[in-house]
Amino acid sequence: MPEPAELARELARANELLESRARALDLAERRLADARTDARTLAATNERLNATLADARESLVSLRAELEALGTPPSSFGVVLEPGDETVDVATGGRVLRCAVRPDLDPDVLRPGARVLLNEALLVVGVVADLPAGETVRLVEVLDDGRLLAAGASGDEMVLLASAALDVAALRPGVTLLADRRALLASAQVPRSEVADLTLEEVPDVSYADIGGLGAQIEQIRDAVELPFRHRELFTEFGLRPPKGVLLYGPPGCGKTMIAKAVANSAGSHFLNIKGPELLDKYVGETERQIRAIFTRAKEHATSGRPVIVFFDEMDALFRTRGSGVSSDVEATIVPQLLSEIDGVEGLANVIVIGATNREDLIDPAILRPGRLDVKIKLDRPDRDGAAEILARYLTAETPLNTGGREPEEFRSALVAAIVDRLYARSEENRFIEVTYAGGDREVLYVADFVSGAMLAGVVGRAKKAAIKDLIDGGERGVRLDHVLAACAAEIGENEELPNTTNPDDWARVSGRKGERIVFLRTLVGSRQLTP
Numbered sequence: 001m002p003e004p005a006e007l008a009r010e011l012a013r014a015n016e017l018l019e020s021r022a023r024a025l026d027l028a029e030r031r032l033a034d035a036r037t038d039a040r041t042l043a044a045t046n047e048r049l050n051a052t053l054a055d056a057r058e059s060l061v062s063l064r065a066e067l068e069a070l071g072t073p074p075s076s077f078g079v080v081l082e083p084g085d086e087t088v089d090v091a092t093g094g095r096v097l098r099c100a101v102r103p104d105l106d107p108d109v110l111r112p113g114a115r116v117l118l119n120e121a122l123l124v125v126g127v128v129a130d131l132p133a134g135e136t137v138r139l140v141e142v143l144d145d146g147r148l149l150a151a152g153a154s155g156d157e158m159v160l161l162a163s164a165a166l167d168v169a170a171l172r173p174g175v176t177l178l179a180d181r182r183a184l185l186a187s188a189q190v191p192r193s194e195v196a197d198l199t200l201e202e203v204p205d206v207s208y209a210d211i212g213g214l215g216a217q218i219e220q221i222r223d224a225v226e227l228p229f230r231h232r233e234l235f236t237e238f239g240l241r242p243p244k245g246v247l248l249y250g251p252p253g254c255g256k257t258m259i260a261k262a263v264a265n266s267a268g269s270h271f272l273n274i275k276g277p278e279l280l281d282k283y284v285g286e287t288e289r290q291i292r293a294i295f296t297r298a299k300e301h302a303t304s305g306r307p308v309i310v311f312f313d314e315m316d317a318l319f320r321t322r323g324s325g326v327s328s329d330v331e332a333t334i335v336p337q338l339l340s341e342i343d344g345v346e347g348l349a350n351v352i353v354i355g356a357t358n359r360e361d362l363i364d365p366a367i368l369r370p371g372r373l374d375v376k377i378k379l380d381r382p383d384r385d386g387a388a389e390i391l392a393r394y395l396t397a398e399t400p401l402n403t404g405g406r407e408p409e410e411f412r413s414a415l416v417a418a419i420v421d422r423l424y425a426r427s428e429e430n431r432f433i434e435v436t437y438a439g440g441d442r443e444v445l446y447v448a449d450f451v452s453g454a455m456l457a458g459v460v461g462r463a464k465k466a467a468i469k470d471l472i473d474g475g476e477r478g479v480r481l482d483h484v485l486a487a488c489a490a491e492i493g494e495n496e497e498l499p500n501t502t503n504p505d506d507w508a509r510v511s512g513r514k515g516e517r518i519v520f521l522r523t524l525v526g527s528r529q530l531t532p
């Protein structure tokens with residue numbers, strides 16, 4: 001057994017030991033806590049540093065871009081031919097280069113046909129969004145591999161790549177394409193009317209019976225067109241050369257188109273309806289091509305034995321007198337070409353050209369020589385009798401009338417007479433336009449000076465519409481007197497011939513006025529007051 005004193009010593013030693021351990025533990029714990037705190041602080045610092053770094057990187061990139069932009073010499077333009085993975089093939093300055101692309105450019109925009117900017121190092125640095133421009137070529141054929149065989153204005157052929165903007169599957173031969181010849185790339189289709197859109201080829205459904213008045217003119221055109229068609233052998237026997245063409249002239253809306261269609265209908269002929277201004281094309285060589293196509297088509301039809309009428313509406317657009325200063329193109333190329341096409345038609349017995357114009361004064365006299373449009377027919381504005389005849393074509397025995405108990409035929413005549421009186425009266429309310437002539441004289445023109453077949457048809461159309469609306473609203477059936485009178489007033493007010501041009505004299509000639517030059521005009525009716 002150990003001594004109690006020794007036991008006590010041992011206990012004291014053990015206690016000491018324990019205490020020192022406890023102290024050590026305490027120290028260790030404190031250190032751990034400190035370390036933890038340090039770690040947290042460090043993590044936060046780290047995060048901050050990271051953010052700063054990212055910021056710095058970003059500003060570095062933008063600074064570099066700015067620096068680059070500042071230091072970039074003028075860029076050159078190119079057109080993407082073929083996009084690759086990291087490079088694109090670009091046509092620029094007549095060469096094709098494989099260029100690297102700035103990494104931040106969206107590869108999707110680098111499609112064939114895209115216009116791009118190249119820096120000095122020929123790196124593609126940007127895409128330019130602009131409308132494509134170039135020269136026009138005609139598509140000859142889409143090749144099997146999607147490339148395009150095209151022809152230029154002089155007939156030279158080339159094979160082009162199609163830009164992504166082109167729907168190659170929808171392209172028809174003959175359409176016009178915009179091409180960059182040096183890049184050998186077709187960038188877009190140029191919308192334009194083809195011959196097929198300009199013409200209407202079936203036999204028209206207008207007959208002589210639909211035309212009011214104009215009996216003398218109808219006889220003239222029948223003699224010129226139908227007689228030779230029908231009795232060719234008699235013309236040969238009598239040694240008479242049938243006329244090649246007819247020029248119909250007179251103010252707008254007075255039946256020129258109607259007569260041309262009716263003669264085609266009566267002769268059972270094809271009718272190629274060409275609108276002069278639509279044929280005029282801003283692209284060099286295009287109008288000529290269209291004219292050629294029209295006559296080629298006329299000749300094709302003619303060989304089938306059926307007569308063909310080629311009708312040029314608003315022919316003055318194509319045929320302005322040389323020196324009128326309208327367009328050098330028209331004078332230099334289109335007039336001679338049309339003349340030679342018309343001359344070329346001479347050998348074909350059953351092709352006839354009918355021209356129509358409101359501006360006979362502008363037509364090149366060369367077109368009126370024998371063997372060309374050698375029959376001239378004037379269609380004037382209808383007089384009162386003519387107007388009544390035209391009205392009778394629209395207010396027919398079949399038109400539902402609200403006669404108010406009167407005998408229908410008598411009532412119909414009364415309606416016609418009321419319209420004629422209303423339009424032809426030289427009354428205060430019918431003052432239409434005041435013109436000032438170059439010499440200073442003024443003259444008031446009345447509605448009567450502007451009546452046309454189109455206006456009369458318009459009046460009846462309006463009256464019928466009003467009668468239909470009344471009927472729908474539960475009113476009585478049929479056209480009444482107040483319908484036609486209201487229609488007259490409306491038609492006068494909205495007359496399409498009201499001058500809307502800045503050139504009064506031009507307007508006056510279109511309207512069929514001759515004589516002294518008009519320098520000023522003032523509208524006296526309707527909503528369109530031209531000048532104060």
Ligand code: ADP
Pocket residue numbers: 210211212213214251252253254255256257258259356390393452453454455457
């Ligand atoms: P333009 O002389 O300008 O060629 P249109 O023959 O096209 O005139 O006539 C325009 C419209 O006016 C015709 O569709 C028709 O409704 C009407 N019209 C003109 N003249 C007559 C007429 N003499 N008889 C019947 N309707 C006519």
